[in-house]
Amino acid sequence: xxxxxxxxxxxxxxxxxxxxxxxxxxxxxxxxxxxxxxxxxxxxxxxxxxxxxxxxxxxxxxxxxxxxxxxxxxxxxxxxxxxxxxxxxxxxxxxxxxxxxxxxxxxxxxxxxxxxxxxxxxxxxxxxxxxxxxxxxxxxxxxxxxxxxxxxxxxxxxxxxxxxxxxxxxxxxxxxxxxxxxxxxxxxxxxxxxxxxxxxxxxxxxxxxxxxxxxxxxxxxxxxxxxxxxxxxxxxxxxxxxxxxxxxxxxxxxxxxxxxxxxxxxxxxxxxxxxxxxxxxxxxxxxxxxxxxxxxxxxxxxxxxxxxxxxxxxxxxxxxxxxxxxxxxxxxxxxxxx
Amino acid sequence: xxxxxxxxxxxxxxxxxxxxxxxxxxxxxxxxxxxxxxxxxxxxxxxxxxxxxxxxxxxxxxxxxxxxxxxxxxxxxxxxxxxxxxxxxxxxxxxxxxxxxxxxxxxxxxxxxxxxxxxxxxxxxxxxxxxxxxxxxxxxxxxxxxxxxxxxxxxxxxxxxxxxxxxxxxxxxxxxxxxxxxxxxxxxxxxxxxxxxxxxxxxxxxxxxxxxxxxxxxxxxxxxxxxxxxxxxxxxxxxxxxxxxxxxxxxxxxxxxxxxxxxxxxxxxxxxxxxxxxxxxxxxxxxxxxxxxxxxxxxxxxxxxxxxxxxxxxxxxxxxxxxxxxxxxxxxxxxxxx
Numbered sequence: 001x002x003x004x005x006x007x008x009x010x011x012x013x014x015x016x017x018x019x020x021x022x023x024x025x026x027x028x029x030x031x032x033x034x035x036x037x038x039x040x041x042x043x044x045x046x047x048x049x050x051x052x053x054x055x056x057x058x059x060x061x062x063x064x065x066x067x068x069x070x071x072x073x074x075x076x077x078x079x080x081x082x083x084x085x086x087x088x089x090x091x092x093x094x095x096x097x098x099x100x101x102x103x104x105x106x107x108x109x110x111x112x113x114x115x116x117x118x119x120x121x122x123x124x125x126x127x128x129x130x131x132x133x134x135x136x137x138x139x140x141x142x143x144x145x146x147x148x149x150x151x152x153x154x155x156x157x158x159x160x161x162x163x164x165x166x167x168x169x170x171x172x173x174x175x176x177x178x179x180x181x182x183x184x185x186x187x188x189x190x191x192x193x194x195x196x197x198x199x200x201x202x203x204x205x206x207x208x209x210x211x212x213x214x215x216x217x218x219x220x221x222x223x224x225x226x227x228x229x230x231x232x233x234x235x236x237x238x239x240x241x242x243x244x245x246x247x248x249x250x251x252x253x254x255x256x257x258x259x260x261x262x263x264x265x266x267x268x269x270x271x272x273x274x275x276x277x278x279x280x281x282x283x284x285x286x287x288x289x290x291x292x293x294x295x296x297x298x299x300x301x302x303x304x305x306x307x308x309x310x311x312x313x314x315x316x317x318x319x320x321x322x323x324x325x326x327x328x329x330x331x332x333x334x335x336x337x338x
Numbered sequence: 339x340x341x342x343x344x345x346x347x348x349x350x351x352x353x354x355x356x357x358x359x360x361x362x363x364x365x366x367x368x369x370x371x372x373x374x375x376x377x378x379x380x381x382x383x384x385x386x387x388x389x390x391x392x393x394x395x396x397x398x399x400x401x402x403x404x405x406x407x408x409x410x411x412x413x414x415x416x417x418x419x420x421x422x423x424x425x426x427x428x429x430x431x432x433x434x435x436x437x438x439x440x441x442x443x444x445x446x447x448x449x450x451x452x453x454x455x456x457x458x459x460x461x462x463x464x465x466x467x468x469x470x471x472x473x474x475x476x477x478x479x480x481x482x483x484x485x486x487x488x489x490x491x492x493x494x495x496x497x498x499x500x501x502x503x504x505x506x507x508x509x510x511x512x513x514x515x516x517x518x519x520x521x522x523x524x525x526x527x528x529x530x531x532x533x534x535x536x537x538x539x540x541x542x543x544x545x546x547x548x549x550x551x552x553x554x555x556x557x558x559x560x561x562x563x564x565x566x567x568x569x570x571x572x573x574x575x576x577x578x579x580x581x582x583x584x585x586x587x588x589x590x591x592x593x594x595x596x597x598x599x600x601x602x603x604x605x606x607x608x609x610x611x612x613x614x615x616x617x618x619x620x621x622x623x624x625x626x627x628x629x630x631x632x633x634x635x636x637x638x639x640x641x642x643x644x645x646x647x648x649x650x651x652x653x654x655x656x657x658x659x660x661x662x663x664x665x666x667x668x669x670x671x672x673x674x675x676x
Binding site: 097143 | 379381382383384435438439457458459461462463465466468469470472473475476477479481484485488489490491492493494495496498499500502503
């Protein structure tokens, strides 16, 4: 009796985040404990607000990237757990502030912290988590990792402001849009993936490979997220389809549909996105125009493009379970929408 | 002809921040240049918002403390300018977020950034400045200084949340109040003064002396600030007297008047601070009660108490122009109100 290797089935199974989750499982347990510990405070409202968001079940992809990118280079210390927790706190702080800025009521299908505790608490608990993130980075003791993460913190905020200034402006170009998502999303993916090789003492080339992987994975991830807001398979979306439209957020599906549209269609986009004439009928027309001009398909094509760059970034590195898992995450991110 | 030494006049002149301003002048010019440089961004709105606050003419006491406390121990490098700028950015970021949280319309006699550019920009530009602050700290290259400042960042945010949870609650004790101002004001003064000896390689005892000086100066400073809101000499105040009252902010003059008041007076305080019955007539009555119970005088007495501790903290250190200037700042802070 031979060993049954379900090779074909393996090859054909859908791309999954499973292998990454499995490989980083034991360390992620430590990250999760540290998250609960460092979100604690004698000031009662802080753990309440923080845990609301923390327990709302994000995938925690970013800290997994940090753990995997450290393990990939044989890191055997303790600091990857601190840095991974820092990365997740930076992300959580951004979400808290984002919801205030966007005046959002729902995130991942639950009320946002600001609707439960108010904008004030959301701003301040975000500040607290950011402070805690920096504390943990300092504890991790790597000046290089600190440099990368503090740089990301400034770039993320810059991206959010840039997003404000392009909001509700239909003349936004694809490049403007890319500059926003590069700063507000890809910068943290990139930093999360780069600090692993840094603390593992990997070479400059290896560090750059992970940095490039991170930024391009982040771009692909955000492009897909923005596509999902106009349809696609939504089971893991946890936000309302059409939210971006109703908020006047200019994302690539809209940018492409506008630029490819007729005079008449452009007038519609302006009235919907700039003047806020965005009721359900308008959303229906928007979806029809996006379909007519292949804007959703091309947004996903752009995501594939960045996914390919991310894949090539890791290509020179030796094969390993970690590398395979990180490559599969690229496909997983893109498959969310297809 | 002898040299005229105007000794008596010198001794009797009012306490001034002048000597500190003069001693740190050349370095403060570099700090001011770095402030403008690091508040810059290709995202136009960022320098606009940042410069609105930066140009509004605060005294920049905190960065001066960093510069002086480094020079006091013979520091000869470049990093004190970076750390001083970081300290001012942390302060500016806090102000931007504070104005959003407090819904303030005026700061230092000018419109707040949030009334000009909106809450969203204020939150995000605050985040950006905080990110830039950490970048500069990392550039300064001292892990110890980073630890002290990142700790302060988390403590400040924690203090702000604590302040939210005691807001409009007349049962706030003097200890509750002290916990708030220790975290939201004194922690940054303390960090600002401690990083000087750290980068100068001073001893642990010297470092602790400056840390203690900073925290107690900060407490005195905030107590006086809170007293000024109910009167005193207001020429350098730049905020409206009675603002704290109208916002329902529980500060020591109120805490003391409430605890020392009759049943009837306490009912008044509750209606004014908790239920928002705080019109001009109520403010007049509040001022009368504060006067009747010596609450303002005793708030200032508390400030003197912390000022004395700050003075003693520096006592063991050898005399120097820097030490004298920093001691005089204690008196200057307190003299603002008397």
